[in-house]
Amino acid sequence: MGKPRLPDVEKQEMLDLPMLLLTLLLTALGLVMIYSSSFARALYESGDSAYYFKRQGIFALVGTAAMLAISRVRPELIRKMAFPVLGVSILFLILVFVPGIGRAENGATRWVSLGISFQPSEVAKLGVILSFAAMITRFGENMETFRWGIAPFAGILAVIVVLLRLEPHNSAIVIIACTAGAMLFLGGVKYRWFILGGCAMLLGLVLILGAGGYEASRITAWQDPFSDPTDDGYQIAYSTDVEGNAIYTADMSTEDKYAAALNAALGYFEAAGYTVENGKVTAAPEGAAMEYTVNIGGSGNGDHPTFQVLTNAAAALKTIGFNLIVNDMAQAADLFASYKSGEAEGWVAAWQSTNDPDMYQLYHSKGSTNYYEINDADLDELIIAARQTTDQEARKAMYKEAMEVILDWGVELPVYQRSEASIFSSERIVVDSIPKDMTPYWTYLSEIDQIQVQ
Numbered sequence: 001m002g003k004p005r006l007p008d009v010e011k012q013e014m015l016d017l018p019m020l021l022l023t024l025l026l027t028a029l030g031l032v033m034i035y036s037s038s039f040a041r042a043l044y045e046s047g048d049s050a051y052y053f054k055r056q057g058i059f060a061l062v063g064t065a066a067m068l069a070i071s072r073v074r075p076e077l078i079r080k081m082a083f084p085v086l087g088v089s090i091l092f093l094i095l096v097f098v099p100g101i102g103r104a105e106n107g108a109t110r111w112v113s114l115g116i117s118f119q120p121s122e123v124a125k126l127g128v129i130l131s132f133a134a135m136i137t138r139f140g141e142n143m144e145t146f147r148w149g150i151a152p153f154a155g156i157l158a159v160i161v162v163l164l165r166l167e168p169h170n171s172a173i174v175i176i177a178c179t180a181g182a183m184l185f186l187g188g189v190k191y192r193w194f195i196l197g198g199c200a201m202l203l204g205l206v207l208i209l210g211a212g213g214y215e216a217s218r219i220t221a222w223q224d225p226f227s228d229p230t231d232d233g234y235q236i237a238y239s240t241d242v243e244g245n246a247i248y249t250a251d252m253s254t255e256d257k258y259a260a261a262l263n264a265a266l267g268y269f270e271a272a273g274y275t276v277e278n279g280k281v282t283a284a285p286e287g288a289a290m291e292y293t294v295n296i297g298g299s300g301n302g303d304h305p306t307f308q309v310l311t312n313a314a315a316a317l318k319t320i321g322f323n324l325i326v327n328d329m330a331q332a333a334d335l336f337a338s339y340k341s342g343e344a345e346g347w348v349a350a351w352q353s354t355n356d357p358d359m360y361q362l363y364h365s366k367g368s369t370n371y372y373e374i375n376d377a378d379l380d381e382l383i384i385a386a387r388q389t390t391d392q393e394a395r396k397a398m399y400k401e402a403m404e405v406i407l408d409w410g411v412e413l414p415v416y417q418r419s420e421a422s423i424f425s426s427e428r429i430v431v432d433s434i435p436k437d438m439t440p441y442w443t444y445l446s447e448i449d450q451i452q453v454q
Contacts, residue, residue: 015071023067027060079137082130086156089127092120093163110167121172124160128176129183131156136187143188150193153184177201242267262320269322280321291323294346295338300330306348306415339371348415359383359402372411379405392446428454 035053042051070078095112096102103111110119135152136143143149157180164173181197241247241264248257263279270276273285284290296304302311307328314324329335338344361367364383365375379402386398406412422444424434430452435444444451 015068024064027064031057031060075137078130079134082127082134085123086127086131089120089123090159090163092123093160096120096163096167110169119169119172121164121167121169121176124164124172125176125179128156128160128180132180132183132187136183139187141188143184144190149184149187149189153180239264242271258316262316265317266320269320282321290321291325292345293325293327294348295327295329295335295344296348297329297332297335300328302328304328304348309415310348342371342373358387359399360387363402363406372409374406374409374411376405376409430454 031053034056035050038052042049042053048054092112095114096109101112101114102109103113103117110121111117112120132153139148157177160176161173164170164176181194185194239247239261247260247264252260266276266279266281269281273288274281275283281290294310296307296310302308307326310324310326314326317324329338335344335347339347339349360383361369363370363372363374363379365377365380382398382402382405386395386402389395389398422438424431424444433450433452435442435447435450438444
């Protein structure tokens with residue numbers, strides 16, 4: 001079989017009207033969903049509940065105009081652009097791993113900074129679509145063969161998938177693989193190859209989930225959040241109302257959980273002495289207020305890990321009548337000065353500690369950075385006793401008791417905890433002997449005496 005010839009392509013004078021209408025319908029549906037999910041946050045941040053809806057609407061109009069303009073471009077020109085775009089997308093995927101160019105966020109390296117920041121996976125999607133379309137058009141009836149219908153496409157996908165998996169960016173892999181599959185189906189590839197491809201994707205999914213990591217933890221936490229309350233199910237397993245009853249159930253929708261959380265918050269406000277009427281906080285008890293400000297030293301651009309958490313919390317609290325002001329301060333020195341002087345009503349700070357923490361500095365009445373002004377004789381006694389004993393188990397128990405006292409003072413609200421990874425060789429270490437609740441503050445070194453070697 002010789003090299004397939006490029007078929008003649010007739011110039012398309014008319015738009016595909018059904019496809020155009022379907023695209024516009026899906027775009028409109030997306031805009032409605034954006035408004036539904038963002039109006040509370042938009043109202044809090046900008047005073048305009050439709051802020052994000054309007055902004056995305058502008059993007060939709062620009063995209064639609066670009067789509068119509070591109071539809072008038074001759075297919076031959078687009079075909080010539082296909083492989084250069086694919087090559088550039090692969091180059092961007094490689095640049096992700098170059099220090100100074102690639103940027104990591106939340107444990108994944110998916111961004112490239114070249115004057116502007118963007119995800120190369122978005123360019124890769126376009127590269128795959130254009131290159132696949134060009135090859136399908138070129139190969140024509142030969143798409144039914146392995147040489148022309150499978151091998152070149154599989155080679156391109158393999159390169160893209162490997163690079164995306166290294167980031168990792170599994171959602172992009174799924175989108176690109178499904179898009180490629182749909183194009184090959186329309187291109188005339190035989191059904192048996194789809195069956196084999198589906199089996200390969202299923203095997204890949206099993207291997208990813210079997211290896212653990214965040215993908216597996218998301219699924220296990222979704223299935224049964226109480227199975228391991230130290231993993232991603234923590235928020236659900238330990239979310240209770242003022243009486244200690246669980247506020248979430250497994251059959252709740254996202255909207256139901258949100259409403260349950262707000263109702264539980266009202267219960268806590270009422271227990272604290274606030275007046276609650278008709279689902280809203282209407283008055284504060286003596287010594288309290290209806291509005292508080294929390295300071296964040298995030299350089300004033302919202303990039304601190306707690307900024308979005310507290311912004312979303314503020315939007316939720318506003319719906320029940322309580323006002324939380326999130327003050328993102330441009331200078332960290334101003335944040336330090338605000339809580340050192342005692343003027344700050346609330347602030348965000350990241351307390352670091354060692355594997356065997358010493359609470360004296362932060363929580364003892366004479367601690368050098370006890371900005372909470374805690375003065376508790378029982379807590380002081382526990383901290384001193386923990387510092388003096390060499391019995392690790394005894395210190396561990398004392399620290400836990402001390403944390404209960406600190407929680408009773410109500411001076412701290414844990415917002416987030418950074419994640420760390422520890423790697424062990426199952427050929428050298430008995431995995432079951434590794435601590436099950438490791439954190440940045442309690443690692444395998446804290447129980448090194450318990451770890452067994454093979």
